[in-house]
Amino acid sequence: MSEKKNKNKKISLSEVATAAGVSKMTASRVLRGEGGYSESTRALVMQKVDELGYLPNRLATVFAGDKSSTFVGVSIPDLGNEVFAQVLEGIDRKLGLFGHQTVLGLTQHTQKAEEEWIKTVLSWQPAGLILTGRYHSARATEMLKAANVPIVEIWDLNSSPMDTSVGINHFDCGFDMGRYLVGCGYRELGYVGTSHDTANAAATRLDGFTRAVEGGNGHVSKQLCLHDTANYYTGYYGTEQLLAGTKSVECIFYQNDAMAFGGLQFVLSKGMSVPGDIGIAGWGDLPIASVLPKRMTSMHVPHLKLGQTAAEMMLARLSDEPVPVCKDIGFHLIPGTTVRRADN
Numbered sequence: 510m511s512e513k514k515n516k517n518k519k520i521s522l523s524e525v526a527t528a529a530g531v532s533k534m535t536a537s538r539v540l541r542g543e544g545g546y547s548e549s550t551r552a553l554v555m556q557k558v559d560e561l562g563y564l565p566n567r568l569a570t571v572f573a574g575d576k577s578s579t580f581v582g583v584s585i586p587d588l589g590n591e592v593f594a595q596v597l598e599g600i601d602r603k604l605g606l607f608g609h610q611t612v613l614g615l616t617q618h619t620q621k622a623e624e625e626w627i628k629t630v631l632s633w634q635p636a637g638l639i640l641t642g643r644y645h646s647a648r649a650t651e652m653l654k655a656a657n658v659p660i661v662e663i664w665d666l667n668s669s670p671m672d673t674s675v676g677i678n679h680f681d682c683g684f685d686m687g688r689y690l691v692g693c694g695y696r697e698l699g700y701v702g703t704s705h706d707t708a709n710a711a712a713t714r715l716d717g718f719t720r721a722v723e724g725g726n727g728h729v730s731k732q733l734c735l736h737d738t739a740n741y742y743t744g745y746y747g748t749e750q751l752l753a754g755t756k757s758v759e760c761i762f763y764q765n766d767a768m769a770f771g772g773l774q775f776v777l778s779k780g781m782s783v784p785g786d787i788g789i790a791g792w793g794d795l796p797i798a799s800v801l802p803k804r805m806t807s808m809h810v811p812h813l814k815l816g817q818t819a820a821e822m823m824l825a826r827l828s829d830e831p832v833p834v835c836k837d838i839g840f841h842l843i844p845g846t847t848v849r850r851a852d853n
């Protein structure tokens with residue numbers, strides 16, 4: 510019984526020092542890597558750390574001013590969107606290689622939630638912040654400017670960022686898709702997506718898409734922006750709503766591939782052929798797009814690379830190395846077979 514209680518007991522630094530036969534100050538210096546001790550002392554202290562299972566309170570160490578923070582705050586809208594999950598994986602993997610830990614914040618696509626998270630995470634004295642999106646509330650912007658920490662804004666490329674930016678030009682991305690679909694002969698097009706306060710680069714893509722379609726003598730006859738998560742089901746019922754309101758749509762462009770997959774399932778359930786009766790185009794080139802019976806027409810964006818690049822820019826800022834103000838990671842169109850070809 511007493512042995513079980515011992516195993517669950519939180520080990521203190523004093524106990525590590527006693528076990529190693531050194532002072533608490535010496536044990537502390539070893540753990541902080543400050544020097545002033547022999548290699549044999551360091552080895553003995555670290556041996557006792559492993560044997561006793563001591564876990565240093567790194568947050569308290571940072572607050573005490575003894576060590577630079579290893580925390581990097583990372584905000585994304587939600588984890589339900591596979592796109593942001595891939596971006597986060599890229600960030601966390603790269604930062605972890607250099608001894609940094611991510612402190613995740615989910616903003617739920619609202620500036621208010623982002624503002625509250627920024628207020629909280631700044632109280633933890635992070636080394637830096639990686640924020641999804643380029644638009645923040647006035648109060649959040651004020652706090653970020655006063656924090657004096659490196660900031661990387663990701664997702665929607667910003668040529669005049671608060672500090673640095675990495676992402677893509679979403680207007681150009683939407684424009685390229687619109688131009689491609691008009692080039693395939695479509696004139697009456699629809700759009701199904703979502704609408705939110707923050708990280709809504711999809712709205713910028715829609716602007717570019719609409720501009721290209723109208724410039725090519727086409728028309729975006731129906732736009733549906735739902736206040737919901739951009740997932741399979743939203744694409745399914747969004748397509749149902751869009752087609753119920755208009756019968757003239759020849760092709761639908763979706764906010765992402767997950768929604769496009771949902772839309773594809775809806776039109777197929779109604780006996781419509783793709784691309785014979787209607788064209789379907791997604792965005793993001795998610796893994797699901799490549800394993801469908803028909804290759805989804807989409808736009809490839811290297812989401813994992815985006816996260817890794819953001820982490821690399823953060824690491825460079827933390828090391829006072831030169832870093833570009835903004836970095837475009839690029840995109841390219843995947844023609845697929847869910848829209849008709851230009852020569853058909």
